[in-house]
Amino acid sequence: MQVCPYCGEAELIEILEVWSPRDFQIETCCYGAHEAVSEFLSEDPKGAAQWLRAKGLDDLTGRRVRRVINDGSGQLVIDWKLTIEPVSFSTAKAFVAQHHRHCPAPAGWRFGAGIFNGEDLIGCVMVGRPVARAFDSARVVEVNRLCLRTDIAPDLAWNGCSQLYGWSAREAHKRGFEKIITYTLESESGVSLKAAGWTIEHTLKGRSWDTPSRRRTNASQGVNKNRWTALQ
Secondary structure (H helix, E strand, O other), rough: OOOOOOOOOEEEEEEEEEEOEEEEEEEOHHHHHHHHHHHHHHOOOOHHHHHHOOOOOHHHHHHOEEEEOOOOOOOOOEEEEEEEEEOOOOHHHHHHHHHHHOOOOOOOEEEEEEEEEEOOEEEEEEEEEOOOOOOOOEEEEEEEEEOOOOOOHHHHHHHHHHHHHHHHHHHHHOOOOOEEEEEEEOOOOHHHHOOOOOOEEEEEOOOOOOOOOEEOOOOOOOEEEEEEEEOO
């Protein structure tokens, strides 16, 4: 029997309850032990995950805990290991329409997926035909949209973009495509793409959409973009 250093009684530190989607409660023998556990959980997210696994959290819930994080309101919550799962086109389209910062969902796709934190859909990727006509759509696909939710604690979506980019490249390869591409502004770091193993293939100079063959009013001069690729 281990004695609690705070109350002198038999030490008790156990998971009392876990409820959807990510809240949990710890039972302790005394207030001092509870404060010590709370401090540990808040200061060492990865260590907290290992401790919760040792306490049987994964077996209790059927999910893999990734970390313990602050949800932004001061509440400690479970950050589950992200999982990529199939979603329908209509689900992905509705998700992008609601959460993408500036672009509508594309009209169609070749394939796509959602990424979940526990039961929560936190992101979607939509892969379709290349927008540029120079690419053969029988051999090349493009990540047309990828977005994550911004109305949740940012830590819950940590590493989500790179996981979706990595999944998209692997899925394109499985389906027999020679290459997959996507674009970012030249001013953007592309850190998620780099983490997923993508590389910059070409930098495209910004141009106006107003051309002699197709006049458009209020056309901007455009901005430079990087074209990223995988599966070369």
